Amino acid sequence: MIWLTIAIIALVLSLIAVGNCWANLPQFIVDLTHDESASTSVSVLIPARDEEAGIHASVTAALASENIDVEVIVMDDQSTDRTAEVVKNLVDVDPRVRYAQGKPLPDRWNGKQHACYQLSLLASNDRLVFMDADVRLEPDAIAKLVTYQDTHQAKLLSAFPHQETGTWLEKWIIPMMYYILLCYLPMGRMRRSTSPAFASGCGQLFVTRKSDYELAGTHRAIRGSRHDGIKLPRAYREAGLSTDVIDGTNLAKCRMYRNAREVVRGALKNATEGIASTRLIVPFSVLLIGGSVLPLIVMSSAALNRPAFLVASAAAFLGHLPRAWVCKNFRQSGWGLVFHSASVLVFVGLQWLALLQSWVGVRVKWRGRD
Template sequence: MLALTLLGLALAALFAGMVAANLAALQPPPRAEGALPAVSLLIPARDEAENIGAALDGALAQQGVEIEVVVLDDGSTDGTAEIVAARAGADPRVRLLHGAAMPEGWIGKTHACWQLGQAARHPILLFVDADVRLAPDAAARLAGQMERAGLDCLSGFPRQITGTLAEKVVIPQIFTTLLGYLPLPMARRSPEPSFGAGCGQLMAVRRAAYEAAGGHAAFSGRMHDGLLIPRNVRKAGGRTDLTDATPLATCRMYDTPGDIWRGFSKNATEGMATPRALPVWTLLLFGGHVLPILTLLAALIAGAPWAAGLSALAVALVYAARAAMAVRLRQSWLSVLLHPLGVLVVLAIQFSALVSARRGGQTEWRGRSYGRGGA
C-alpha cells in the first residue's frame, strides 16, 4: 500500500502543480487597440440548420476589425444552405460556398476547411465551428494578440456549455488533459512542434503561415486539426500559442451521451488512444485522479492513518486544482464533484477506440463513416 499511496500522491501533486502554473500562464487576450488586419471568419457546416443562424449572428456582430463570413455547406440535407443564402442576400459580408465532392482519402471537416481557406480573402483566417457563439470582440482580441505577440497561430477553447449530467461529467476532462499535462510556459519558449496545441472550434492563423504549413491538405485524412495546424505551423517556422477563450466564445459540443461517446471517439487514435500513449495516459489519469481515492478507502478500512493522511492529501490536491479550473473556466461544480468518474469515462472511451481501431472499426459522424483515427 505504501508504494501505491506514494505513487498516487506524486501524480496528484504533478497535476496540481501543472494546473497552477498553466492557469497563471493561460490568460485571455487583452482588449484590442489600434488598426488590425482584416479577418475571414470561416465556418464549415453540415446539417447545422439548428445552429447556423446563431453562429452567423455572433460572427456578424464582430466589432473593431474588418471581417467577412464564409460558410461552406458540406452536403447538408436540412436546409442549412438556404438559411445561409438568405443571410448572404441581406448582408454582403456573408458568402455561401457549396462544398465540392470529397476526394478519396479526405475527412469531411478537413476538406471543408481546406476549401474555406482557399476561398478566404483576408490575411487572418479564423476557423469557427457552427456550434460556437462568438462574443462581439472575439475576432479583434485574437487578431490583436497575434499582432502584439508576433504569433502566426492562436487558438483557445471556448467556454463549454454543459446541460446534461453526461456533459458535466465528460466535457471538462478536455481541460484536465490540457491544463494538467501540457506545460504551457515551456511550450511558449520552445519552437518544438510537439508543443503545438489548439482547439479546432476556434483557430486563428495567418494566411501566409497556413499556406506555408500546407493548410488542411497537409493532413487530409486526419481529423485532429486542433493539434495538427499548430504543429505544422511550428514545423514551417511559425509561432503558435494558446489563449483562454472563455470570455471570447461559448460552445455546446454534444448534448447526448451517444454524441459524447462518438464525438470523443472519432479522433481518439490521433491523441491518447495509441498503443504507446494510452499506457502513459492511464498511469497519469488513473494513477493521479482515481488511485488516491482507492488508497484512501483501503487505508481507512485497514486502519492505516499514515496512508490515509497521504491519500487524503492527494485527493485534496486534485480537487483543489479542479476547483481552480472550474472557477476560471466557469465549469459546473457538479463536474468537480464527479471528476474521478469523468476520468474513468474518458479512459473507457480511449480503450474502446483503441480496440476498435485494431479491429478495423468505423466511427459514424454527420452521416459519414470513418476508420478510427481518420483513415
C-alpha cells in the same frame, strides 16, 4: 507498508497534475485587449454540415464583430437539411455573407478539413479565422484575438470558447479537455519552442495569416485527420512556425454535444490522434488514474492504516484541486468536481475503447461519414 507506498505514488502523481495546473493557469488565462487604432480585415470561415439549427446564430454573431472588418463565408459541406437555405437568406440580408457549396469529398480526406481548405481558397483577406458552426463569438472576440496574435507573434492562435454543457455526461467529460491541457502541457516550454511535441490547440477557433497557413501546408497537410485541434498546430510546428493556445471563455461560447451518445461518439472519433495512441495511452492512464482515482482506492482499502490513509487523503485533495480550478475559472458545473474520479475513469475507458476499435478496424461514423 505496501499501502503507504501506493499512497505515496498517488501523492506524487497528484502533485504532478496540481503543480502543472498551478503554473499553467496564469499563462492560459491572459489579459486580452485590442488596438482600436488598427484597421484589420478578417475572413471568418465556417464549415457547415447539417447545421440548420445553429448556423444563423453563428453567422450573425460573427457579423456583429466590433473594431474589425469581416466577411463571413460558409461552406455547405453536402448538408442534407436546411443549412443552405438559412445561409442564403443571410446572404440576401447582409452582403458580407457568402455562401459556397462544397465539392464532393475526395478519397482520404476528412470532411471538415476538406471544407476548411476550400474556404481558404475563397477568402478575400489575409487574416483567416476558422470557426466551427456551433461557436458564438462575442463582439470584441476577433479584435482581441488579432491583437494578441500580433503582439505575441503566434503564427497560429487558437482559443478555447466557453464550453456549454447540459447533460450529466457533458458535465463530466467536456471539462476534461481543460484538465488534460493544464495538468500535462508545459505551456511555458510550448511558447518558447516550435517542437511538434508541444502541439496543442482548440479546433473550434483558429486565427492565422494566409501566408503562414500556406507555409504550413494548409489543411491538405492534415487532410485525413479528425483532430485538427492537435494536428493543425503540429503541421505549423513541423514547418518551424509558432503556435499558441489561450482561454477564450469571455470571447466565445460553444456547445459541442447535446446528449450522452454524442459525447461518447465525439470522444471516440478522434481519440486515436490524441491520447488513445500506443505511445501515450499507458502513461496518461497512469497519470490520470494514479492521481485522481488511486487515492480514493487507498483511502477505502487502507482506512485502518493511518499513515497510508492520511497520505492518500492529501493525494485525493490535490488530485481534485485542478478540477476545482477548472470549474471556477471556466464556469463549469460543480458536478464535474463531485464526480471527478468517475469522469476520469469514463474518459480513460473511452480512450482504451477507441484504441481497441482502431486495432480491429472499427471507425466511428460522424456526421454520416466514416
